[in-house]
Amino acid sequence: MAGKRLNPRRAKINRCYSVEEVARLYGIHRQTVRNWIKAGLPAMTGARPHLIAGTDLRAFLERRRASGKVHCGPGELYCVRCKAAREAAEGMLDYIPIASLSGNLRALCPVCSCLMHRRAGLRNLDAVRGSCTVAYPHGHERITDGRLHSLDCHSTTHRETAHDKA
Ligand SMILES: [Zn+2]
Structure with missing residues (x-):
């Protein structure tokens, strides 16, 4: 999903989209659209279903595209x-x-x-x-620190096991 190219111009600037409609427009999961909202895609959260303006959607996708190019x-x-x-x-x-x-x-x-x-x-x-x-x-912070540590240990163990078999 990360490398998927999404054309910002598919979003029409003169209309509003629900999360469902954005998902359908780009052939992506609704959760991806919700993640975009969390990542800064403006949505009219006062209304249900949440509405996303086509102009905002287009700007958001253009920004994502551009931010991949700027270090x-x-x-x-x-x-x-x-x-x-x-x-x-x-x-x-x-x-x-x-x-x-x-x-x-x-x-x-x-x-x-x-x-x-x-x-x-x-x-x-x-x-x-x-x-x-x-x-x-x-x-x-504290919760994920613990989880992060155990994950690191786990992946090291896993790699050693794989190496032993090979
Ligand atoms: Zn600025």
């Missing part, structure tokens, strides 16, 4: 408005979990004050955040 260094995120990698304002990052080990980093652009997002796994968080301070949702 963000440690502590940097891609700013949609500036169309450039920017350091997090005040060195402050928010971590928003999506799955148990992956989520998004969110920060303000120091130039235009736009919200910026960057995908990050808990495993590579230290490399991604640079010298920035990361704020986690309450209680999240």
Whole structure:
């Protein structure tokens, strides 16, 4: 799914879409669309079903496409408005979990004050955040630290086992 090319222009700018309709339009899972909303795709969450404006959808997909081309260094995120990698304002990052080990980093652009997002796994968080301070949702950090450790042990064991057989 990660390498799937989604054409932003399939979204019509003069209409609104439900999560279901976006999923159908791009042949993707509804959960993917919900993840986009968590990752910063604006949705009118006051209404049910949630409605996504075609213009927002198009801009979001264009941003995703563009952000793949711009290299963000440690502590940097891609700013949609500036169309450039920017350091997090005040060195402050928010971590928003999506799955148990992956989520998004969110920060303000120091130039235009736009919200910026960057995908990050808990495993590579230290490399991604640079010298920035990361704020986690309450209680999240400690729980995942334990899980991260046991996963590492597990994968090492697994590799050794595979090696022994070979
Ligand atoms: Zn900006």
